[in-house]
Amino acid sequence: DAKTTQPTSMDCAEGRAANLPCNHSTISGNEYVYWYRQIHSQGPQYIIHGLKNNETNEMASLIITEDRKSSTLILPHATLRDTAVYYCIVRGNFGNEKLTFGTGTRLTIIP
């Protein structure tokens, strides 16, 4: 599975859009980009995933560049409850079953 690089921490004002970047320059053609978050010590929460097209659901939007070497998770209207560690994970369509969680980005929403 491709390695990902994320900023260690970010701040965002409450009510604004939070844009979390992720670099995955070694991604291969069959690898998906997944985003999870972990609030305090709760279980990881699935947010969104995609292959090459931009994706949107009720929680967030995922923008994947045309070359697929990077992506951005967008939380459109951040609230204090969005304060968490956000993980970008790249994983193949077939192969081993583990999810490799890196160090993630600690997002703090500022009131």
Added chain:
Amino acid sequence: NAGVTQTPKFRILKIGQSMTLQCTQDMNHNYMYWYRQDPGMGLKLIYYSVGAGITDKGEVPNGYNVSRSTTEDFPLRLELAAPSQTSVYFCASRLRGQGSNQPQHFGDGTRLSIL
């Protein structure tokens, strides 16, 4: 729809004791997983199962056992608890989709201390 439910939420064990961490899901997911997360670290896969009656080792299986007699339940057994097994344990499940691109959904964890 409760999702993935783990019990107990907290437990303290003495060295050498045994216990079973329970995990059940009501989403009819085929795949189930056990991870452990040590403080400040990422998750490590212990065991997983692709369906009832089938289990496979993950990255760190030593000291643990699992079984999968039903689709819903995937208990994790510690036979001889050791201090190195102090951790937070997460259970997850997912649908069998095309390839393996269906996301995993996690429970809230069991915090286990071995003293």
